[in-house]
Amino acid sequence: MDSGGSEVILSIKDVCKSFPGVKALDKVSIDVKRAMVHGIVGENGAGKSTLMKILSGVYEKDSGTVVFDGQQIEHTTPQQSMQRGLAIIYQELNLVNTMSVGENVLLGRFREMKGMRGTHAKARELLDRIGSKIGTTRLVSELSVSEKQMVEIAKALSFESKLIIMDEPSSSLTAEEMCELVKIIQQLKDQGISIIYISHKLDEIFEFCDNVSVMRDGRVIDTKPKSEFTRNELIMQMVGREIENEYPERPQRVGEVLMEVRSINTRKLHDVSFSLHKGEILGFVGLVGAGRTEIVRALFGADRVRGHQVLIEGKPTPILNPRDAIGAGFGFIPEDRKLQGLVLPFSVESNISMASFRKFTRLGFLRKSIEKEIGTRQVKALSVKTPSTKVPVVNLSGGNQQKCIVGRWLEISPSILIMDEPTKGIDVGAKYEIYMLMKDIAERGGAIILISSELPEVLNMSNRVLTVFEGRITGEFDPKVTSADKIMSAALGFDGECS
Amino acid sequence: MTVQGTNSAIRVGASILRDYLVLVMIAALVALTALIEPKFLSPENLTNIMFQFGPLMMVALGTTFVIIGGFIDLSIAGTINLVAVVTISLIQPMGQVPALLTGLATGTVCGALNSVLILSSGALTQAEALFMTFGLSTVYSAIALLYSHGSTMHFWDITASKSIFQAIGSGSLGFLSWSFVIFLISLAALWVFQEMTAEGRAVRLTGGNKTAARLAGVRISRSIVVIYAIGGFMAALGAIVLFSRVTTASPVIGVGYETNAILAVVVGGTTLKGGKGSVLRTVMGVLLVVLMSNCLNLLGVSTYLQVVAEGAILTFAIWLDNRKHM
Ligand SMILES: Nc1ncnc2c1ncn2[C@@H]1O[C@H](COP(=O)(O)OP(=O)(O)OP(=O)(O)O)[C@@H](O)[C@H]1O
Ligand SMILES: [Mg+2]
Numbered sequence: 001m002d003s004g005g006s007e008v009i010l011s012i013k014d015v016c017k018s019f020p021g022v023k024a025l026d027k028v029s030i031d032v033k034r035a036m037v038h039g040i041v042g043e044n045g046a047g048k049s050t051l052m053k054i055l056s057g058v059y060e061k062d063s064g065t066v067v068f069d070g071q072q073i074e075h076t077t078p079q080q081s082m083q084r085g086l087a088i089i090y091q092e093l094n095l096v097n098t099m100s101v102g103e104n105v106l107l108g109r110f111r112e113m114k115g116m117r118g119t120h121a122k123a124r125e126l127l128d129r130i131g132s133k134i135g136t137t138r139l140v141s142e143l144s145v146s147e148k149q150m151v152e153i154a155k156a157l158s159f160e161s162k163l164i165i166m167d168e169p170s171s172s173l174t175a176e177e178m179c180e181l182v183k184i185i186q187q188l189k190d191q192g193i194s195i196i197y198i199s200h201k202l203d204e205i206f207e208f209c210d211n212v213s214v215m216r217d218g219r220v221i222d223t224k225p226k227s228e229f230t231r232n233e234l235i236m237q238m239v240g241r242e243i244e245n246e247y248p249e250r251p252q253r254v255g256e257v258l259m260e261v262r263s264i265n266t267r268k269l270h271d272v273s274f275s276l277h278k279g280e281i282l283g284f285v286g287l288v289g290a291g292r293t294e295i296v297r298a299l300f301g302a303d304r305v306r307g308h309q310v311l312i313e314g315k316p317t318p319i320l321n322p323r324d325a326i327g328a329g330f331g332f333i334p335e336d337r338k339l340q341g342l343v344l345p346f347s348v349e350s351n352i353s354m355a356s357f358r359k360f361t362r363l364g365f366l367r368k369s370i371e372k373e374i375g376t377r378q379v380k381a382l383s384v385k386t387p388s389t390k391v392p393v394v395n396l397s398g399g400n401q402q403k404c405i406v407g408r409w410l411e412i413s414p415s416i417l418i419m420d421e422p423t424k425g426i427d428v429g430a431k432y433e434i435y436m437l438m439k440d441i442a443e444r445g446g447a448i449i450l451i452s453s454e455l456p457e458v459l460n461m462s463n464r465v466l467t468v469f470e471g472r473i474t475g476e477f478d479p480k481v482t483s484a485d486k487i488m489s490a491a492l493g494f495d496g497e498c499s
Numbered sequence: 500m501t502v503q504g505t506n507s508a509i510r511v512g513a514s515i516l517r518d519y520l521v522l523v524m525i526a527a528l529v530a531l532t533a534l535i536e537p538k539f540l541s542p543e544n545l546t547n548i549m550f551q552f553g554p555l556m557m558v559a560l561g562t563t564f565v566i567i568g569g570f571i572d573l574s575i576a577g578t579i580n581l582v583a584v585v586t587i588s589l590i591q592p593m594g595q596v597p598a599l600l601t602g603l604a605t606g607t608v609c610g611a612l613n614s615v616l617i618l619s620s621g622a623l624t625q626a627e628a629l630f631m632t633f634g635l636s637t638v639y640s641a642i643a644l645l646y647s648h649g650s651t652m653h654f655w656d657i658t659a660s661k662s663i664f665q666a667i668g669s670g671s672l673g674f675l676s677w678s679f680v681i682f683l684i685s686l687a688a689l690w691v692f693q694e695m696t697a698e699g700r701a702v703r704l705t706g707g708n709k710t711a712a713r714l715a716g717v718r719i720s721r722s723i724v725v726i727y728a729i730g731g732f733m734a735a736l737g738a739i740v741l742f743s744r745v746t747t748a749s750p751v752i753g754v755g756y757e758t759n760a761i762l763a764v765v766v767g768g769t770t771l772k773g774g775k776g777s778v779l780r781t782v783m784g785v786l787l788v789v790l791m792s793n794c795l796n797l798l799g800v801s802t803y804l805q806v807v808a809e810g811a812i813l814t815f816a817i818w819l820d821n822r823k824h825m
Contacts, residue, residue, distance in 0.1 A: 302714060326716040340714055343707035345774055354704065354715040361697040408715065 007034045009163055009194045010055075010086075015064030017050055019395065021387030024050040026218040027064070032163065032211075037185060037195045039209030039226070041202070042238055043427045044399025045385035046215040048198050052165050056088040057081045069162055087156030088165040091398065091425070093148050095140045101127075102136035105154045126154040129191075130184045144288065146177035153184060164188065165196040168398065170204060171424050174288050174453050182208055200399070200427050201454070202231060214238055239429035246428065247460040248435050250480075251442035253279045254463050258447050259416060262309040264298050269471045272298075272308075276416065281438060281448045283462030283479070285455065285491045291471040292451045293335055296418045299449075300325045300332045312416075326355060331414030333405055335421045335451075341405045342393050349375030349389035352407045359411075378407030382433065398425040406434060415446045421453065435461060459484055467491040521767060521783040525790060532794040539797055546676070550669075552789040553678035554741035556782070558756050559763040560689055561610075561733025563781045566764050567693075568726040569706035569773025570617070571625050574632040575734045575760060577639025578609040579753025582738040584647040587654070587748040595663050603735045609639055610731015614724040623709060625771070636757065643750040651749040654742075668743030678740050685736065689729075689778045702726055706773030762809060763788045765816045772820075788812075 010032040017025040025047045032038045040048050053059045055066065057076035066073045068086055076084075095104050102123035106113055113119040123136040132150040140148065149169055156164045170178055185195055185208055197209055205212055206226060213223040214237045221237050235243050255278035264272040269291050276282050284292040298305040301319040310317050312328060319325045322332065334340035342351055353360060353374045360370040375389035382403040386396055393404055402425055409417055419438070423431045438448050438461065452458045458465060459479040467475040467490035475490035532539045558575055565572045586602030593601070613632050617623075622631060654661060666677045675683075693699045698721075704712040705722040713719050737756070742748040767784025769776025788809070795805045 300714075322714050323716045323718060332714060334714055339708075340710050343704055343711055343774065346704070346707055350700070350704075354712070354717065357697055357700075357717075364696050364698065366695055366697055366700060 008032065009034045009069055011065075011067040012051070012055075013065045013067075015051070015054060015066065016062045017047075017054060017059065018062055021391070023218050025054070025061075028215075028218070028220050030213050030220060030223060032194050032196060034162075034194055035189050035192045036210040037189060037197055037208055039205040039212040040196060040198045040215060041200070041205060041212065041234065042215030044403070044425075044430060045397040046238075047218040048215055049167055049397060051215075052088055052167055052196070052198070055081070055086060055165065082159050082161075085160055085162040086165070087159060087161040087163070089149065089152045089156065089167065089169060091168045091171060093145075093152055095148055095151060097141040098139070100137050100139060101134055101143070101151055104140055104151055105136070106158055107155070109158075122158070123154065126157045127151075129157060130154060130187055132184075144177070146173050146180060149173075149181065150184070153188075161193060163194045163196065165198075167198045168200070168425055169197075170199055170201060175455065177288075178204070200425065200431075202234060202428065205234070206231065216240060235428050238427065241429075243429060243432060246432065247457075248432070248439055250461060250463055251279055251281055251439050253443060255279045255445070258313060260309075260311040261299060262311070264295060264305060264308040266294065266298060266303070266305055268294050269298065272471070272473055274466055274473060276447045276449065277463075278445050278447060279442050280463045281442055281450055281461050283458035283465040284449065284451045284468055285458055285465055285487055286468035287491065288453065290468045290491070292468050293420055294471070295468065296332070296420060296449060296451065300330055300418060302332070302334075326412070326414075329415035331355070331409035331412060331417040333409060333417070333419045333422050335424075337402055337405055337424070342401060344394040345392050347375075347390050348379065348384065348386050348393050348396065348404055351393045351404050352378045352389075352411065355408050356411045374411055378404075378411055381410065382407050382437075383430070399427055399430060402426055403430065403434075406437070410437060413446075414441070416449070417441055417446065418449045420451045422450070423452070423454070423457065431457075455484060455488070459487070469493040521780070521787055525783065525787050528787070528790050528794055532790075532797060536797045539794070544793070544797075548789060548793055549676055549679055550744055551793065552785055553676075553682060553744065554737040555756065555759055555763065555789060556682050556785045557685060557733050557737035557740060559760040559781050559785050560685060560778050561730040561737075562757075562760040563764050563769055563776060563778050564689070564693070564702060564726045565730045566761070566769055566771060567706045567773060567776045568702045568722055569625060569709065570628045570723065570726065571761070571771070572610075572613060572632050572727060572730045573629060573757045574609065574613050574636040574639060575730065575757035576753040576755065577636035577643070578606050578731055578734040579738040579741070579756055580643035580750050581609065581639045581646070582606045582735040583742045583748035583752045584643050584652060584750050586739060587652045587657075587742055588647070590661055590664070591657050591659050594659065595661055599663065599739065602739055603732060606731040606733075606735020606738065607728050608731070609635075610727040610729070610734070611724055613731070614727035617727075618720050618723060625773075640750065640753075647748075647750045649750060651747050654746040664739070664743040667740055668746060678744070681736070681740065685733065686778060686782065692729075693778055698722065698725055703774055706775075708774070758813070759788060759809070762813045762816070765820060766812060768820075770820050771817065 008031045012028060012030045015025055015028045028051060042048055050059065054061045057078045057080060060075065068084065102120040105123040105126055106119050110119060113122055120136045127134060130150060130153055134147050134150060140151065169181065173181060188195060199205060209226050211223060212226050212229060214221045214234065216238065257275050258278045259276040262273050272295055286292050297303045299310065301321045301324055310319055317328050319328060338344065349372060353371045356374060360367045360374065372389060379386060379389055384403045385400050393401055406422065423434055426434065442448055450458055450462060462479055465477045465479050465487060466473050467487060469491060470493065474493065477487050479487065538544060562572060562575065582602045582605050585605050586598050589598035589601055613635055617628055617631055622628060670677045672680055701717050701722045702725065704717050705719045709719055738753065741752060763784035764781050765771060766787055767780035769780055792805055795808065
């Protein structure tokens with residue numbers, strides 16, 4: 001390989017990897033250049049995360065070669081690759097919550113740093129390098145997701161990393177936090193560090209990646225400089241077909257009031273009241289921590305909240321726990337799929353069927369053939385990529401896991417579906433399918449409450465938007481006629497229309 | 500490609516071996532002991548083993564569900580103490596069938612009481628359950644002591660009929676001992692519960708991820724009551740089999756059963772992390788534990804060393820369990 005002007009830091013050649021029943025990677029070759037941001041895009045289950053886990057040493061490749069910084073890499077472990085200068089930041093961050101920021105940045109090297117003072121001094125220096133002001137003595141458990149990511153990046157820098165892999169870093173960041181990350185990525189680049197950036201958000205890819213590789217079905221379809229791709233071409237290559245619009249039209253037939261919620265009050269929420277109409281998609285817009293999730297959790301009975309009133313079709317409906325809520329026609333897609341959504345070691349099928357016990361039990365006994373039908377039906381409806389409905393859901397790619405949770409609720413055809421970050425980690429094609437399903441629920445007389453940190457998603461899908469700021473509803477807007485700026489300023493605490 | 504083939508063959512082999520490690524160890528233990536001490540395979544010793552594993556088996560089968568549900572129960576020892584003295588003392592005044600039923604009910608109530616306290620305090624972690632049930636074990640034992648005035652009660656003090664208990668203790672049906680028949684029936688019932696019922700599935704989901712299960716509408720509180728009630732019921736059954744065999748009931752008769760039951764469950768391969776496991780695995784675990792102690796006895800190893808061995812095996816089994824789920 002010529003080491004000309006644009007030197008190659010990482011060269012992946014013909015790498016293959018199979019799992020039982022799946023060929024996850026099929027002769028994958030990618031070159032990553034020094035001081036460049038290399039974007040990788042592809043459908044859910046295309047093999048992106050698997051490739052990264054091979055690079056970091058979590059998985060062993062079946063065949064092929066990997067050359068990093070002029071050195072051929074075989075049988076590596078995550079520890080060794082870290083030391084070699086290859087760091088990876090997983091979507092599920094890997095920090096010790098009960099320790100301070102400084103201790104996390106220099107985890108396991110307390111002695112080298114000559115004690116606590118040295119640790120904090122070094123951590124400060126590393127955080128300064130990325131322009132972060134997080135106090136090194138703060139506990140990690142108190143940090144926001146983006147701050148945690150900064151800590152991860154500082155940790156990567158502490159190993160003098162030459163390449164930092166970020167696997168869907170933005171899926172839980174707000175727009176402002178994202179700007180911060182972009183700045184840091186730029187700084188890292190200036191310091192000569194290469195970055196592999198995986199994301200389903202094409203805007204980001206076009207904003208700051210230099211080169212882009214598209215993966216599909218375990219293969220690399222194309223690698224080109226970003227400037228040579230158009231957005232449509234990229235989508236086309238990812239999903240193998242043309243997608244004209246990223247969002248379908250909003251539901252058309254908004255009817256009478258389906259549910260009324262009166263004065264939810266908790267330590268965090270103040271007098272939250274709103275109504276929901278039949279056939280409507282209602283969006284909540286706000287910063288992370290504004291209380292959007294708390295509102296829907298209180299409504300669904302997930303948290304112990306008393307004193308508010310819920311009226312469904314005019315009838316007072318007490319909801320004390322999730323089971324009551326489901327009985328009253330609710331469905332709930334929680335924001336954290338690993339902790340709140342899935343039972344990871346369990347099969348795809350039992351994860352999907354979890355909310356529809358009633359359908360496949362008789363006299364207290366399970367009818368497994370019906371359970372299997374349920375699993376198969378939803379796997380097909382959502383095109384979940386899995387070798388069978390019996391495999392543990394933990395083996396699925398991130399986006400496909402999310403689809404299983406969506407399928408769980410579609411199966412019970414809820415009349416009110418609460419979706420908290422429903423498209424987190426889902427590819428462009430599958431997003432569209434989920435939007436269509438949302439629209440379908442609404443048009444059959446149901447309603448949807450949508451929370452998303454992706455503003456375009458809320459604005460393009462909702463019939464009505466409520467802004468939430470510090471536990472209060474600060475405004476109500478029709479996103480069809482209101483500018484995004486105006487809605488955002490209400491969500492940031494400036495005066496809205498109603499209040 | 501052939502390298503890859505053998506590689507994966509080795510991997511599959513290793514995982515099968517790990518799954519059946521207990522069976523392999525049981526076979527090895529039997530072979531080894533029989534070689535050193537031919538008496539081991541004598542009919543008397545085999546009958547002895549059959550009687551010996553009865554009580555522990557009952558207790559461990561019940562504990563399996565508590566562990567699959569993601570919890571733990573240390574109150575078993577106390578429950579056994581209480582059930583034993585209560586049941587034996589009631590044979591005379593009430594007659595044997597009511598005494599038997601009262602005993603079983605006492606165990607079930609003790610078990611359910613654990614869960615009620617756990618639920619009402621909101622203690623939903625295994626560690627919290629550990630301390631709480633440990634506390635309750637002391638309470639149940641103290642009640643047993645108060646009730647019996649600290650003395651051991653004997654079968655032969657009883658003039659009323661006690662034929663059921665005698666049968667359980669030493670009678671047999673054909674070539675099977677009654678306690679073995681009770682074991683088979685319990686095993687079948689619990690296996691059906693585990694594999695085929697909705698509640699069995701709910702228990703598993705609760706153990707797998709409480710938060711997710713609750714948000715999907717699974718009644719996790721009910722599952723928690725059910726697992727502890729089953730644990731208590733099976734402990735009571737174990738207590739009855741135990742005192743019927745030894746023909747006495749002291750208020751400390753159950754000491755050590757809780758740890759041995761957990762030992763058997765974990766050695767059998769049910770994970771302490773919850774969600775996974777099976778009563779069939781527990782059967783193997785109990786066999787291993789009982790065979791080992793029988794074998795060590797035959798070899799004349801001191802009781803102290805036996806305790807050391809048990810502790811070491813429990814630690815090793817938990818270590819292995821953790822490695823597997825890393
Ligand atoms: N540990 C595993 N065991 C079995 N199959 C696996 C395992 N990990 C990944 N797979 C399979 O490999 C394929 C690629 O998965 P991978 O996680 O790399 O996808 P991805 O491109 O990262 O998708 P996403 O965008 O959804 O995160 C999927 O079909 C997945 O089911
Ligand atoms: Mg992935």
